[in-house]
Amino acid sequence: MHLKYLLMLPLLVLVMMTIAWAADPEVDKDTGLIIAPGFAEVKETCTVCHSAMLITQNKADRDGWIDMIRWMQDKQGLQELEPKLENTILDYLAKHYAPTATSRRPPLQITFPE
16 A cells, blocks of 8 residues: 555544534434424424424424324314424424435345245
């Protein structure tokens, strides 16, 4: 290996560690929710009725989160939310609990003996 590549190795490791650190969001130890703008509103509004785990285990886009809020309002007695508060909550949920390509395991490949 050339000396110039050996000299670049520590820099590469530092860059990779910085990227990994930046990719891991800070999580609230009590709720498991990601700490970011909108966190306080979600914690104060949503966890009054249910565990934060119902949020962290679900993934949806903005329309999916709106549907869940409307279902809670229609079926579970959730009050109407102020538009600004609802938008803050939806922005937070859609950003931090959006569907991901890796949120589900791939289907099992089953073969049956003949």
